[in-house]
Amino acid sequence: MIDNLEITRRVQEALPWIIEKRRDLHRHPERSGKETRTSALVVRTLEELGVEVRTGFHTTGVAGIIRGSRPGRTVGLRFDMDALEMQELTDHDFRSEVPGMMHACGHDGHTAMGLGVAKVLSGMREELAGTVKLIFQPAEEDAQSGGGAQYMIRDGVLKDPDVDVMIGMHLWPDLDLGAVGTRPGAMMAGSDPFIINIRGKGGHASMPHTAADPVLAGSHIVTALQSIVSRNVDPFAQAVVTVGVFRGGTRYNVIPETATLEGTVRTFDEAVRLQVRDRVIAIAEKTAEALGTVAEVDYRLTYPPLVNDPGIYERAKSCIQDILGPDNFIEVPRPAPGGEDFAFFAKAVPSAFLFLGYRKPGETPVQPHNPHYDFDESALGVGVRVFLRCALDLGKGVSA
Ligand SMILES: [Zn+2]
Numbered sequence: 001m002i003d004n005l006e007i008t009r010r011v012q013e014a015l016p017w018i019i020e021k022r023r024d025l026h027r028h029p030e031r032s033g034k035e036t037r038t039s040a041l042v043v044r045t046l047e048e049l050g051v052e053v054r055t056g057f058h059t060t061g062v063a064g065i066i067r068g069s070r071p072g073r074t075v076g077l078r079f080d081m082d083a084l085e086m087q088e089l090t091d092h093d094f095r096s097e098v099p100g101m102m103h104a105c106g107h108d109g110h111t112a113m114g115l116g117v118a119k120v121l122s123g124m125r126e127e128l129a130g131t132v133k134l135i136f137q138p139a140e141e142d143a144q145s146g147g148g149a150q151y152m153i154r155d156g157v158l159k160d161p162d163v164d165v166m167i168g169m170h171l172w173p174d175l176d177l178g179a180v181g182t183r184p185g186a187m188m189a190g191s192d193p194f195i196i197n198i199r200g201k202g203g204h205a206s207m208p209h210t211a212a213d214p215v216l217a218g219s220h221i222v223t224a225l226q227s228i229v230s231r232n233v234d235p236f237a238q239a240v241v242t243v244g245v246f247r248g249g250t251r252y253n254v255i256p257e258t259a260t261l262e263g264t265v266r267t268f269d270e271a272v273r274l275q276v277r278d279r280v281i282a283i284a285e286k287t288a289e290a291l292g293t294v295a296e297v298d299y300r301l302t303y304p305p306l307v308n309d310p311g312i313y314e315r316a317k318s319c320i321q322d323i324l325g326p327d328n329f330i331e332v333p334r335p336a337p338g339g340e341d342f343a344f345f346a347k348a349v350p351s352a353f354l355f356l357g358y359r360k361p362g363e364t365p366v367q368p369h370n371p372h373y374d375f376d377e378s379a380l381g382v383g384v385r386v387f388l389r390c391a392l393d394l395g396k397g398v399s400a
């Protein structure tokens with residue numbers, strides 16, 4: 001039985017190597033779905049460690065498989081690999097060497113943690129029950145293309161061996177360095193955009209009776225959409241409906257032919273998500289019709305709400321408390337309003353998503369997607385320790 005002190009010792013020993021990998025990845029950021037160098041580095045490193053490698057999952061996705069010495073469950077650990085189209089403004093000597101691309105969401109750290117888990121765990125096969133599948137995922141940031149997670153699932157990443165349970169983690173500015181947090185139930189928002197095109201009949205502003213006014217119809221639609229949260233959604237559930245764009249018309253004395261609305265919906269529960277979608281479509285179509293116009297709604301379900309399984313949450317919580325000490329587990333009070341495509345894994349198998357703190361006492365942490373984004377690399381050691389404890393415990397096959 002490997003104890004926490006030994007895990008911590010081995011991770012500390014591996015930390016300079018993990019940091020070196022992170023800085024290599026940081027210097028060479030790649031856009032969503034085009035993580036070819038990153039993917040090759042992951043494959044090469046896993047092979048050097050003697051880890052079984054599979055590729056061919058949605059563009060650049062990679063799976064590493066570590067089989068334990070005893071039977072047990074298959075635990076999936078997920079690490080995202082993509083960067084963002086933005087110019088880095090830090091003065092690190094390992095800053096981005098690619099103009100206009102930056103690892104500003106910490107996915108370089110996530111990928112390096114995956115390699116760190118592979119390095120330490122491949123030397124612990126004797127202690128491991130079950131199998132650990134390390135899932136290196138492309139295109140987390142690209143919600144418009146549907147993200148990478150659902151396509152890796154389509155391409156069979158959760159099969160052979162079949163993944164029973166999953167853990168994911170994201171570097172998080174609102175928790176202290178050394179702490180890891182999570183919560184039961186909703187963890188991050190579902191985020192779905194919509195476009196409403198309203199077609200009317202143009203005419204002279206002085207003769208509205210000969211026209212069908214799409215600006216008037218759009219105005220009623222914007223107002224009526226606000227009834228969804230106040231009149232349709234359960235008061236104890238949460239949702240946001242925002243119209244951010246209202247486009248229509250070219251002149252003060254012309255009734256235009258068309259108007260366009262664009263907006264976004266955030267929800268934390270799948271049933272509420274579908275309820276809001278159905279209401280947006282019905283309100284837009286029926287309101288437009290009542291006013292003599294026609295609305296076409298392009299409503300996209302992109303990332304679903306990320307919901308933690310209550311049983312896996314409990315297991316993850318006790319793993320975190322065990323390896324980091326009780327004070328370094330934080331029960332996160334509210335779900336975060338951002339989207340995260342780990343949600344697709346969490347819909348497929350019982351899962352928990354964890355936040356890895358990097359806030360330092362007395363300092364204001366730099367938020368993700370900021371050109372000055374940065375985190376203390378010792379957080380990576382904390383994350384690897386938690387991943388290892390979760391993998392070793394969840395693999396044992398005690399029912400979740
Ligand atoms: Zn991001």
Ligand SMILES: [Zn+2]
Pocket residue numbers: 105106107140170
């Ligand atoms: Zn991210």
